Amino acid sequence: MLIIFFLSFLFFVFGDTYNWSELDIPIEHAIYFFTNNPSIHNQCLMDKDKCPYYEQAKNLPSSDIACWGYEPNCKNNASLIQCSGDSRGWTTTKEKQINEFWRTADFGYIAEKRNELREFCSSSLECVDHLRFCRAKNIYIDFRHIETSKHHDRYREDILKYGDIGGNCKLNRNDLIKNGDHKSPLQSWFSELQVFIEINDTNLFNCDLYITKPTIFIKLDSGYNMYHHFCDFINLYITQHMNNTFTKDIQIILWDTSKNDYWSFFSHTWNAFTSNRLIHIKEFEGKRVCFQNVIFSFLARMFYGFYYNMPLIPGCTQTSLFRSFQQYIIHRLRxxxxxxxxxxxxxxxxxxxxxxxxxxxxxxxxxxxxxxxxxxxxxxxxxxxxxxxxxxxxxxxxxxxxxxxxxxxxxxxxxxxxxxxxxxxxxxxxxxxxxxxxxxxxxxxxxxxxxxxxxxxxxxxxxxxxxxxxxxxxxxxxxxxxxxxxxxxxxxxxxxxxxxxxxxxxxxxxxxSTMNSIPTLQVEQRDTKTSKDEF
The missing domain is CATH 3.40.50 (Rossmann fold)
Structure with missing residues (x-):
């Protein structure tokens, strides 16, 4: 039996020192992060010389102000939203219009999904409605019969048979099956989780690989098209908020049922999410794999999801979620x-x-x-x-x-x-x-x-x-x-x-106010109509 251990911790504390380099969030996000992670806030206060967010930690506002909007006691929701236009019959008041935009297009979406979370298999598997997002602990997945090497189809829905995925828990199968109404490759994880079973003894998992590093499964839309691929990235960002996990030391696994390699012109964007290489499930073919902590990410083409298939109420603009996504990517890609x-x-x-x-x-x-x-x-x-x-x-x-x-x-x-x-x-x-x-x-x-x-x-x-x-x-x-x-x-x-x-x-x-020089952008122009000096 081949056993591979990935050394990891959810919050990456080594001795008494937090690994701040793996956090790497924009300075503007630090107060929100500390509100949601009080133990790391205290660690920063004790780690004054090493914590890059010490000033934010020292001057942390109250938790009802320093919050994203999805926290239960947050008063800071819908803070950026402007609804100067008519809702065209979607709502009857301006207040309802703002709330609808926040609920469906801003951090209110995460608040709603957090309220949907419930256990489908006690202490091992929990999901939101329609299995659009799930997280699991101590489960196994049997990849011995997926046959990725024989197929070009990226979205096969039958690669797992009954019993090929399971955990040591008490399964509510009736509730699980009732949530199959959004079954589709890029809209839910029902195809993969409908065959989940309960096993009474973890010794019966019989795994060839053990992955202890926090892991995210994701099914991708088109990597060749920026509009569609960034549906993947925004949903991965929403997944991070859903799970309150922003460290870069995570393992991202592409749930692609084909033998094709992943390639995308936009692949550098993955560096904003993980410091580890991407893994394709074809690497697990022929193996039974145990996962200690795994997330099944929000997907790119969910009904009423982000941002494909997204009916957007008229008259409103500017979400904190998309602004923070921009800040996050720009910061992490430097x-x-x-x-x-x-x-x-x-x-x-x-x-x-x-x-x-x-x-x-x-x-x-x-x-x-x-x-x-x-x-x-x-x-x-x-x-x-x-x-x-x-x-x-x-x-x-x-x-x-x-x-x-x-x-x-x-x-x-x-x-x-x-x-x-x-x-x-x-x-x-x-x-x-x-x-x-x-x-x-x-x-x-x-x-x-x-x-x-x-x-x-x-x-x-x-x-x-x-x-x-x-x-x-x-x-x-x-x-x-x-x-x-x-x-x-x-x-x-x-x-x-x-x-x-x-x-x-x-x-x-x-x-x-403090600079006198005129900045210039040093960019080597390629296939442009102007030179870099003109720019």
Whole structure:
């Protein structure tokens, strides 16, 4: 019998010293973390010289203020939400509108899911409704018959047979089976857990491997598409909050039932969640594995989940959850914010697609027109034209995006970069190709101002566009030219918005009250229309 032990502890305390490097949270999040982890708060106070969050620990506000919003006594919920628009019949009062946005799109979602948690197998398995999230202790999973080496299907739902997963507990099978109404690969864990059994003696687990490191199972959406893959990452972040576990010393296991290797252009993002390599379940083929602590993560396409399949109440914007996700990723991937610029210039980035469809046919004319306006007025625009293709590393892309005040691009997954814009930024979906809500809703969740084309008479499609397989007319499958004067008018609106944004003014005040130098972004440009000196 092969036995592999992964040395780990839930809170990573070595002797009397906490391993602060494995925590690595944004400084803004420290007070919330300490409220939810009082023993680590005390450790920080005792570890003054080593704890990087000592000042936050020393000045910790009361627990009803220093909280995310899902804690039972928290008074800080819905603190960022703005609902200036009409709910269009979703609710009858403004208070109900704000609460509905918080409940479904902010930390209120986690509060609701925490209330749903209940035991399905005593002391061993607990889940939320529909088995969309579960956590288990001291269970085994039998991977001896999964046959990943024979298949390309990533989402097989029959790889575990009755008894291939179980624990030493008393199982409520009737309740478990009743929660199979959301059975689907990316919507619940019912397919895997419906065959769970109870075993009276842990000696009967007969495992080949023993994994004691805290583990998260996750089933992934498309790793090739930023919009869909970041559904995975936001749900992993929500899972961390659900379990109050933010250390990077965890094991993430990809529940992929194929023999294919995982590859994604966005794979560097995993470094924000774990300091360990990803494991594919095919590595367990032929083995029976015991897990000491394991979580079955929230998934990317759940009904009413984040953010695919998410009906979003109209009229509201700006969630604490998505803002904290941005801060978390930017911090852990070490992406600096080098603005606002002292010169008062607004950093404008045009994402210029070089794909077959949705190209801007007169992009050069528009950019030259904007530069002429800038030269003739206050030199307000610092314009960068980029092609976020596979030749530009994702970290480099994030550096550019996070140091952008106005981000512009045609409808497409690249607009998911709006998640990492600074708080004062705007997103300009130049043409939404009749998919009106996709990036509008994502911008509302993140809390950045959304703009799109306003005058259909001043946009010029190359042709009617045809769906490549159906052959029917489709706005996404053609290219467009735009009236440069109308384009400039919208840019002026965005520049005005950014300069008047309280967060922009505050950041500029704080940055230059102690600094006199003008920051520059040192980025090697690849496949762009401008040089790094221009940027």
């Amino acid at each position: 992406i600096p914010q080098l603005g606002p610029l002292k010169s008062n210039q607004i950093r404008i980035t045009l994402l210029n697609r070089t794909t077959q469809f949705r190209q801007i046919l007169n992009a050069n004319e528009i950019i030259q027109h904007l530069r002429n306006i800038s030269m003739n007025e206050n030199n307000d625009y610092l314009i960068n034209v980029v092609d976020y293709n596979i030749n530009m590393p994702f970290i480099e892309q994030l550096n550019i995006t996070h140091n952008t005040d106005i981000f512009m691009g045609m409808h497409g997954a690249g607009l998911t970069h709006l998640l990492f814009l600074p708080d004062w930024a705007t997103i300009f979906e130049i043409h939404n190709c009749e998919d009106r809500d996709c990036y509008l809703d994502l911008a509302r969740l993140r809390g950045v101002k959304y703009f799109t084309w306003e005058n259909d008479a001043k946009v010029y499609p190359q042709d009617e566009g045809k769906h490549p397989t159906l052959g029917t007319p489709h706005k996404k499958f053609t290219n467009y030219a735009f009236d440069k004067y109308e384009f400039a008018r919208i840019v002026r609106k965005m520049v005005k918005y950014v300069k008047e944004h309280p967060a922009y003014r505050s950041a500029k005040r704080m940055k230059y």
